[in-house]
Amino acid sequence: MTDRVVDLLIAGGGPAGLVTALHAARAGLDTEVWDPRAGVVDGAVDKACGEGLMPGALAALLRLGVDPPGHPFHGIRYVGGGRTADARFRAGPGRGIRRTTLHRALRDAAVAAGARIVQRPVTDLHQDDHGVTVPGVRARHLVAADGLHSPVRRALALDVPGSRHPRFGLRGHFRVPPWSSYVEVHWGRDVEAYVTPVAADLVGVALLGSTKGSFATKLRTLPSLGALLGDGEPEGGVRGAGPLRQGARRRVAGRVLLVGDAAGYVDALTGEGLALAFAQAEAAVRAVVDGDPRQYERDWAALTRRYRLLTAALVLGTRPRLVRRALVPASRMLAPLFSGTVNALARPVGGHG
Numbered sequence: 485m486t487d488r489v490v491d492l493l494i495a496g497g498g499p500a501g502l503v504t505a506l507h508a509a510r511a512g513l514d515t516e517v518w519d520p521r522a523g524v525v526d527g528a529v530d531k532a533c534g535e536g537l538m539p540g541a542l543a544a545l546l547r548l549g550v551d552p553p554g555h556p557f558h559g560i561r562y563v564g565g566g567r568t569a570d571a572r573f574r575a576g577p578g579r580g581i582r583r584t585t586l587h588r589a590l591r592d593a594a595v596a597a598g599a600r601i602v603q604r605p606v607t608d609l610h611q612d613d614h615g616v617t618v619p620g621v622r623a624r625h626l627v628a629a630d631g632l633h634s635p636v637r638r639a640l641a642l643d644v645p646g647s648r649h650p651r652f653g654l655r656g657h658f659r660v661p662p663w664s665s666y667v668e669v670h671w672g673r674d675v676e677a678y679v680t681p682v683a684a685d686l687v688g689v690a691l692l693g694s695t696k697g698s699f700a701t702k703l704r705t706l707p708s709l710g711a712l713l714g715d716g717e718p719e720g721g722v723r724g725a726g727p728l729r730q731g732a733r734r735r736v737a738g739r740v741l742l743v744g745d746a747a748g749y750v751d752a753l754t755g756e757g758l759a760l761a762f763a764q765a766e767a768a769v770r771a772v773v774d775g776d777p778r779q780y781e782r783d784w785a786a787l788t789r790r791y792r793l794l795t796a797a798l799v800l801g802t803r804p805r806l807v808r809r810a811l812v813p814a815s816r817m818l819a820p821l822f823s824g825t826v827n828a829l830a831r832p833v834g835g836h837g
Contacts, residue, residue: 490514492772493616493623495606495636497524498531500744500761501629502590506548507769509597516621517594519630520605524591528584531631532655532723534690534752535583536667536680539575540832541759548762552589554581555681560755560826561666562812563708569815570666571826578667578830580682606630609639611738625772626740629765632730634746642742644731649803652726653752654699655690656718662687663712667755670709671812673805675702677709678752689713692728692752728752735784736777741768747784750795754829763787763833787833794829 492508494501497519508515523529536557537545545551556579559572591601609626610617616626628636637643662681670677675693682688689709691702699722703710732748735741742748744761764784771780802808815822 487617487620487622489622489624490516491624492516492627492769493518493606493618493621493625494627494629495519496628496630496634496744496746497521497591497601498529498629498631498744499586499590499758500746500765501627502587502594503548503762504627504629504743504765504768505594505599505601506590506597507766508772509594509599511769511773513769513772515599516623517599517601518604518606519601520603522603525601525603528587530584530587530723532653532690532725533583533757534655534667534678534680534755535682535688536578536580536678536755537758538578538755538830539573540830541756541762542577542579543832544759544762548593550589550593552581552585554579554585555662555683556580556665557667557681558665559667561664561668562671562815562822563668564671564812565809566708567812567816569812569819569822571823573830574827575831580667580680580688582682582688606636609636609740611740613738616739624739625777627743627768628740628746629743629761630746632725632728632745632749634742636740637732637742637746640737640740642733642737644733646727647729649694650727650729651692651694651751651799652696652724653690653692653728654702654722654724655688656699656722657682657686657688657720658713658716659686659719660713661685670706671808672705673808675705677703677706678755679709686719687713689718690752734781736781739777741771741777741780743768748788750792751799754791754795754798756791756795756829756833759833760788760791790828794825
């Protein structure tokens with residue numbers, strides 16, 4: 485039987501894969517997205533994430549004509565030891581958006597542009613100088629946007645050894661009105677909590693750290709946050725992710741390009757994940773259209789350089805407990821530096837104003 489031929493096959497139907505599909509379909513490429521998860525075609529796919537789009541990521545989404553509902557936030561607030569330090573965004577608000585809401589909006593936009601979405605895994609991948617073959621389909625190029633623990637990256641032997649200090653994330657939702665117009669980062673001895681307003685009566689809480697334990701156990705180490713959330717359990721259960729730090733030997737292997745978390749990930753600490761994924765998706769499609777996949781390797785390095793350097797430094801720098809204890813007072817004392825760092829992370833990736 486002759487394989488069907490498509491211009492671009494995308495492994496992974498999360499935000500990175502769907503934005504890639506949207507760019508590709510609008511560029512006139514015959515585009516198909518494969519993802520094995522339930523809900524990818526006609527429901528919604530959830531995952532553990534902070535759900536806060538920084539202003540740069542929100543601007544990229546709006547440029548695509550995608551405007552999902554959510555709840556605005558106006559900056560980042562560090563909380564610890566009874567003190568707070570605030571950094572307000574200069575370029576307008578970010579937006580807390582439920583991951584399921586974001587998925588539906590991006591899926592609908594990709595389908596409207598002409599992309600096809602199939603509930604199916606990418607397996608038995610083979611490639612040559614002219615294309616990539618998986619069972620039943622021959623693609624001129626393949627984008628792997630299949631997440632933190634990318635099966636395609638692993639199949640191509642592009643994984644690198646993990647960190648000696650792995651960090652993990654847990655996320656739950658609490659049915660309480662947001663008490664702040666900021667994303668709050670509550671710093672504890674071994675864990676930090678990112679509290680994002682996602683609706684008028686709902687906040688998301690993402691707990692990050694290197695220690696093992698349940699969501700409830702970790703939350704008990706942050707009693708002031710627990711008091712704000714009340715006695716309720718997370719609504720809809722808890723989702724987890726990790727180890728967070730993942731690497732790839734390179735982002736391009738023949739006619740396969742890695743996008744989003746599959747291309748390598750440092751940590752969620754700075755909140756740049758979605759902005760980076762959107763910028764990488766655009767760059768990958770541009771390289772495919774230009775017929776030069778290697779161009780994407782150079783673009784990826786340029787797009788992610790700031791994130792990789794700053795995030796790695798922050799993760800390393802906030803590992804000692806004494807530093808974590810002093811972080812909020814130091815951010816208050818060095819308010820211009822704190823504000824400048826937050827706003828540097830909040831601006832668009834890739835030079836869009």
